Amino acid sequence: MTATAEVSTGSRGNQPPVPDGAITVTLKIRRFNSEFDDEPRWDSFEIPALPSDRVLNLLHYVKWYIDGTLTFRRSCAHGICGSDAMRINGVNRLACKVLLKDLLAGGDKPTTITIEPIKGLPVHKDLLVDMEPFFEAFKAVKPYLITYGNEPTRERVQSIADRERFDDTTKCILCAACTTSCPVYWTEGSYFGPAAIVNAHRFIFDSRDEGAEERLDILNDIDGVWRCRTTFNCTDACPRGIQVTKAIQEVKRALLFKRV
Amino acid sequence: MSELTLARPRTPRRPAARRNNFELYSWLFMRISGVALVVLVLGHLFIMNILDGGVHRINFGFVAGRWASPFWQFWDLAMLWLAQIHGGNGLRTVINDYARKDATRFWLKVLLYCSMVLIIALGTYVIFTFDPNITD
Numbered sequence A: 001m002t003a004t005a006e007v008s009t010g011s012r013g014n015q016p017p018v019p020d021g022a023i024t025v026t027l028k029i030r031r032f033n034s035e036f037d038d039e040p041r042w043d044s045f046e047i048p049a050l051p052s053d054r055v056l057n058l059l060h061y062v063k064w065y066i067d068g069t070l071t072f073r074r075s076c077a078h079g080i081c082g083s084d085a086m087r088i089n090g091v092n093r094l095a096c097k098v099l100l101k102d103l104l105a106g107g108d109k110p111t112t113i114t115i116e117p118i119k120g121l122p123v124h125k126d127l128l129v130d131m132e133p134f135f136e137a138f139k140a141v142k143p144y145l146i147t148y149g150n151e152p153t154r155e156r157v158q159s160i161a162d163r164e165r166f167d168d169t170t171k172c173i174l175c176a177a178c179t180t181s182c183p184v185y186w187t188e189g190s191y192f193g194p195a196a197i198v199n200a201h202r203f204i205f206d207s208r209d210e211g212a213e214e215r216l217d218i219l220n221d222i223d224g225v226w227r228c229r230t231t232f233n234c235t236d237a238c239p240r241g242i243q244v245t246k247a248i249q250e251v252k253r254a255l256l257f258k259r260v
Numbered sequence B: 001m002s003e004l005t006l007a008r009p010r011t012p013r014r015p016a017a018r019r020n021n022f023e024l025y026s027w028l029f030m031r032i033s034g035v036a037l038v039v040l041v042l043g044h045l046f047i048m049n050i051l052d053g054g055v056h057r058i059n060f061g062f063v064a065g066r067w068a069s070p071f072w073q074f075w076d077l078a079m080l081w082l083a084q085i086h087g088g089n090g091l092r093t094v095i096n097d098y099a100r101k102d103a104t105r106f107w108l109k110v111l112l113y114c115s116m117v118l119i120i121a122l123g124t125y126v127i128f129t130f131d132p133n134i135t136d
Helices: A055-066 A132-140 A160-165 A183-187 A194-204 A212-219 A233-237 A244-257 B022-049 B060-067 B070-098 B102-129
Strands: A023-031 A041-049 A085-088 A091-094 A111-116 A123-125
Touching: A023 A055, A041 A055, A055 A111, A091 A233, A132 A194, A183 B070, A194 A212, A194 A244, A212 A244, A233 A244, A244 B022, B022 B070, B060 B070, B070 B102
Parallel strands: A023 A111
Antiparallel strands: A023 A041, A085 A091, A085 A111
């Protein structure tokens, strides 16, 4: 197929030659364009791909060579920036961290991969969602160092054990995969959500920080940690392998026993 | 915060007294009452349905005999109150999670609390005023 004067064509012109060992997979993408669509729709694309390709490569193929209007976020493409969280075959994943070979249907059956925007946040276009409600919850837990009294003249020293205490929750890249996998968040967006609690945990259990009381007060609210139903969707969704549900439980325990 | 604010160093800006612990206590209550209910309800089911003849021996006299003892009165009372409040609190969180409009949420909760109060009051009334010598 050559890129002729069709309405929807890729942004990079002609399709490249199909590499050896490529298989054809169907990419079923949830599309929405507020200018033309009243309701979201499904678009399917048959594309050649290698088992070693990431899902992000498949999306690039669609955007570059088939339909340039496909919209999604991505930046580093290596699981660091947290831009391309999406629902892949019904679970929240980073498109740049999922390999096609892990999604292949067994035997000779054709492979279909469904891709949707992350749930619970307003969709702007296709896979692009409004992240602002997510970041508002993040900001509400004061995710920065709070100290009182005089500034020390040297750096704030911390033991290895004290650093270890909150090591897991420092890994968050704010991709929103956990928060938008939470069933409570889907129906009630006022819940702070796992990501905000993880980032509160990162400072609550930091020995250098003195704002634990304030953050615990915020998370003790009706929309705070007690909303968590321990479904573990967040732990499953986290691309950084953070034990999110465990972190939420640790915040609950800190509130319960008034001890950090 | 300026560097000269040294009046109360290391004091949190928000005093702990402002903390509203309702959700914490309701969460804790669910755990404790849940464990208590496992004992109470399984014990109740065992006595009523399995022990000597099970459900076939239950009649007015059997119930009257059991409620003659303050122990079983307390058992049934505890089961009634804990089950109602445990279940009611569970439904409250379900309503909070799933009701989309504030009005729906409010009226569902009114309905829930009314039914809880009614059943608790009625059950408590029956347990305490039960008359084994009733004649009609």
